[in-house]
Amino acid sequence: MAITIKDVAKLANTSTATVSKVMNNSYSISEATTERVKKAMEELNYHPNATARKFAKQATRTIIFLSEISKNSGYANPQLFEIMSGLENVLSKKGYTLIVKSISSSETAGYIENAIESKVCDGFVIHASVISRELDELIFRKEIPHIVIGTPNFVNHLCWIDIDNRFAGEIAATHLFKKGYQHIAFIGGTEEDNISNHRLQGVQRVFEQHELIFDNLLLRRGSSDTDSGYSSAKELLSSGRLDSIICANNYIAYGCMLALKEENVNVPNEVGVITFDDYPFSKILKPQLTVVGIDVFDVGEQAGKYILQKIRKPNTYMQSYITVPELIERKSTDKTK
Amino acid sequence: MAITIKDVAKLANTSTATVSKVMNNSYSISEATTERVKKAMEELNYHPNATARKFAKQATRTIIFLSEISKNSGYANPQLFEIMSGLENVLSKKGYTLIVKSISSSETAGYIENAIESKVCDGFVIHASVISRELDELIFRKEIPHIVIGTPNFVNHLCWIDIDNRFAGEIAATHLFKKGYQHIAFIGGTEEDNISNHRLQGVQRVFEQHELIFDNLLLRRGSSDTDSGYSSAKELLSSGRLDSIICANNYIAYGCMLALKEENVNVPNEVGVITFDDYPFSKILKPQLTVVGIDVFDVGEQAGKYILQKIRKPNTYMQSYITVPELIERKSTDKTK
DNA sequence: AAAATGTGAGAAAACAGTTACCTAATTTAA
């Protein structure tokens, strides 16, 4: 049998109430009694039962992180885990526990409803890829403490945190102009890919600011992979006058670099290349890629801070929060004017 | 106030014991009563309190995954998350919950002792990087259900699961021989890096089998990164006769490929390149890398199965379990004889 | 010296389930 609070109370010659009060250092307990109790706990090597505590306190101090994780997620989606790390980091510091649960968007609402009713956790951090209309409604109706990571497509009530991808696009374009590039191309993912869309919008906004027009002949949309980056770059090179390429992500950028090398185009002097997200990748290419870096660990941390705040003060209101990207200058745009 | 088992019992006109029995479908309860109870649960939208259940049952159905995760882990250590995904996958299926906790090796023993005494979880999956001698002793003394992922350096009592890196080395060397390569070089990480050591041992074993001697002039040890791969490859090229290189990991391989390209060495015809672990990376290089692939998701799954088994039947004994690597043939060794 | 105030600590009632044990009713076996 495990040692319980009763054993401690008996040894310390007090009541369980007093022992509990000492543990929670709430209420006024005299110095002497406190010492006696602590000594007894020490002597018996007492560890309070965590489940019983949660039960009595009616609070779980637990957050559930929901996203779809399956074979290859670790490789394909390193940002997801970077976010999770940031989240764990702040929760841990505040004595909270992180449960990780893989789920598909069709199951999310059901799972969350059950988990909150069953008091499994105090709140949820939900990856945008697993939200649903049903969830939006549920969360509103039951006032469930939550935060979505990423921009949900149809948001009425969900609150979320994301990267400012438009601003990231602005940073990229501004940097190229500053470096003296003038004919900027853009290679993005599919038309449905909002990340690409927002990054492109940011680029276009900079053109407007400079009272220039973004040349749509220098815009390519494909899929978000290396092959697409490769073929888009080849097309661009053969078709038009350009001196720089903004790639919507690392994979595209890599394909693009391969094409440029094949065509013997010098990077950064003939064509500058810039992309987004600082994958390990971008540091090891030759030349190293200039990147608009996004601190996704920080996104996880912010999400953690927010959900804790929401639990402590349920009337806290926030619909969205945006983290700020930052330029990481490397060789691929280091043009000697 | 939340709906409890009492409310259900009252509505169904039975005792709480009966409701509980229906929920756990244990004991004999008549069809009619079962129906009545289920209808009542439905009607009240009853969700049993998870904490109270755990408390009454004295079992947590929870596993804690311990490793060191910090900023950049998601990028630098995708395998870690691949393992976590596999683990979550099997635990989830069996109704278990996965808690993720970042920790450093100096804290592990203390944390585990407290968690097990406090009945926070039923068992632990521990990454080899956070074990300690103290932990080994603790786990033995208290018979703590656990499994270590990776080979611990000093193991007396810990049980662990790992990849058969020696066998992976054998696969690599065998493949090269089969393809007609004869002068095989090896680029590894530091002398302390056991993964490199084991892979090299496997390679050497194949040489022995063929009654050949591995030429130590074609062995290079450095760090495990791209730069090291690059400089080692350059050295090898200038110094000796070789027709193939085994790189201990993807980063080294990439550096190696850069060096080969710079020296205008044709891959795979002049020099074949093979490495380990199937990072996304290896598919997008030109030429694509042949790789001894290791299914780390499977490692996570195996670990999950083992820990569940251990909890169900504590007298299950296993000291180590090894997963089998597999050759993924791509262009970088596709020599036309 | 009496009244008001403050402080330390215990008794007991939560918290919401599970389950060992018991009884009554029904079925089966002899």
Next chain:
DNA sequence: TTAAATTAGGTAACTGTTTTCTCACATTTT
């Protein structure tokens, strides 16, 4: 027909901690 066995379902104890309420006693104020 009776004894034994089986089945259905209720009673109440139990899981380990927290917390409200109360009271005794000590201290301060009037």
